[in-house]
Amino acid sequence: MALLLVLAPTAHAQITPPVPEHRADPTLTTHVQRSGPYNLGPYATLFESVKVAPPDVPGAIVGMDVRLVDKDGTVLPQYTAMLHHIVYTNGGPDDQRRDPMCPLKRTRERFYGTSEELRPLTLPPGYGYPSNPADKWRSSLMVMHHRSGTQEFYVETRVTIDPRPVIPVKPYWLSVIPCSPDPQWSVPGRGSKEHRRARTFDMPEAGRIVAVGGHLHGGANELILSQPGCKYRTLVTNKPFYAPSDDKLYAVRPLLHEPDPKAISWWQSPTGYAFQKGETLKVTASYDNTRPHTRVMGISHVYVAPPAPGAPDVKCAPAPPDAQELGAEFPRARTAPPKLRLTLSRVGGDGRARPTTQADGSAREIEGPTTSVTVRDFRFSAPNLVVGRGAIVRWRFPDDERHDVTLADGPVGFGSPWSQDGDQYGRRFTEPGRYLLMCSLHSAFMNQVVTVRSSPPRRPDADRPRR
Ligand SMILES: [Cu+2]
Structure with missing residues (x-):
């Protein structure tokens, strides 16, 4: 057969x-x-x-x-x-x-x-x-x-x-949050105008940087690769390019996350920048800090060739004359991060999500200094929570489905790591106001509003177990 x-x-x-x-x-x-x-x-x-x-x-x-x-x-x-x-x-x-x-x-x-x-x-x-x-x-x-x-x-x-x-290149993935499957942090969006986060890397072999790309999220100003051993000079700046305001990217309703730049510059040079074995390189991500930007990233993609054949590489040699920077390839690119405000969204009976800034259900007032929220079955257990200033909210994630808690809009930006299988994430709310929160992975379905009163918890021990 x-x-x-x-x-x-x-x-x-x-x-x-x-x-x-x-x-x-x-x-x-x-x-x-x-x-x-x-x-x-x-x-x-x-x-x-x-x-x-x-x-x-x-x-x-x-x-x-x-x-x-x-x-x-x-x-x-x-x-x-x-x-x-x-x-x-x-x-x-x-x-x-x-x-x-x-x-x-x-x-x-x-x-x-x-x-x-x-x-x-x-x-x-x-x-x-x-x-x-x-x-x-x-x-x-x-x-x-x-x-x-x-x-x-x-x-x-x-x-x-x-x-x-050809001359072989070796790729180096230099992330401000290194070696993580979810290399993100959040920009609080208050205080100074600019937020920076940096990390240094000791390079395991000598080489020449011949190309540099990068990855940034919405709200980014730039990503800087610098060389501390040469008076901290900037080697390469990767610049984000944002779509024009009438791009359909921004017309998506509800906007389920802050859109990333539509392009980022790329740098390349046949001569390159040389560095020694064990030398330190530094990656700095700069973000706008006038508004919160949650779950941001800063990753430099560095392509390194072996040291120059024949002549040894000169330490701190001047910038290569043959460097080329590739920019945005779409019209009317913007270099400053657009001012966007996210809302929450909720899926209605017709299956369509609509923007909202309102909490679901009646308020649960917490008098004590701590409270916990369970994130289960694609739902926050207290979708409309009111706490005193300085209270700690702890989210528990018992499900095997991955979730997080992330600010969409509110006084201070934050986001938990992706959490599941009993992970917990706690946060003290020191700034009063309304925090519109979502799970960034299921932002049309999972949201919560935490309102922080301007007064401290009324009964300091109210939530503690009684003897
Ligand atoms: Cu989720």
Whole structure:
């Protein structure tokens, strides 16, 4: 009896001339791979970690990008299905290759990532990231759906390969919050005009920085890569570019998160900036601090070539004369973060989410200094909570579904880590006012208003267990 083997491919590959975004030699080829379909429910956030096949020819990657497309290959606009971020990792042929900057964790080598900024990977001519058909690649992605109904999409990865010998680059993922699957923090939005957060990194090998990309969130001013050993000079500034105010990105209602920049600048130079083995590099993210910005990031993507062949690299050599900065490729880009205010949203009987600033249900007044909220079955147990100034609210997350508690609007920005399986997160509310809170992963469905009175808790021991 003959067996008919039916393969249901989840990925298909295709070869094209180089796509213009890769700025590659026109004699090369681009390998296009599509995975999917994926389906997003109403206002859903999708997390996926998927295997990606590297191009089936050996060589070096000189250009790479990714987009969401429908079944006909048409690119989906960000205001329908939004690629919030995607990171590609490479374990090498033995799947043992790890990020040297995360020695305590088994983080695989991250070699390309993009996000709402959709910045392609490009490298100066003559440089490439080595690619072997036996390499073990994966991608992890997060996609947000801003509408009711369902949305089907495919992830299209485009890689341009140079089969000729090139100078190899090594990718370094320098995140202000390093080695975390959720490398975020929140900008409080009060006090000084600017909020900065920085981290230093000791580089394990000498090299030359030949390309630098980056990732920032909404509210960002810039991302700075600097060299403390050379009088803290700035090597590269990645600048965010925001969409014009009439971009449909901002017309999404309700706005389920503060949109990221629509582009971020990319820097590249064949000469590069040299650094020594063990030398420190510093990454600084600058954000607007006149309003809260929650769950922000600051990640520098640094591509490093070996020290210059022949002549040794000069310490603190002047800025390379051949540096090139790639900016926004859309009209009327804005460089200052737009002033946006988020609301909460609530899904009505018709399945559509609508903006609201009102709490659900009647107020639960807490007289004592502490209280707890259980986040269970996609719901905050006290959706309308009133506490005294200085009270501590503790959220408990017993479900195996991942949630968080994040400010949408209010006096001070904050956000918990993603939490599940009994995790807890506590916060003292020292500023009176109304805090509109949501779960950032389910922001159309899960919200809570915490009102902080201007007076302190009335009965200091009211919530303590009685003897
Ligand atoms: Cu949630």
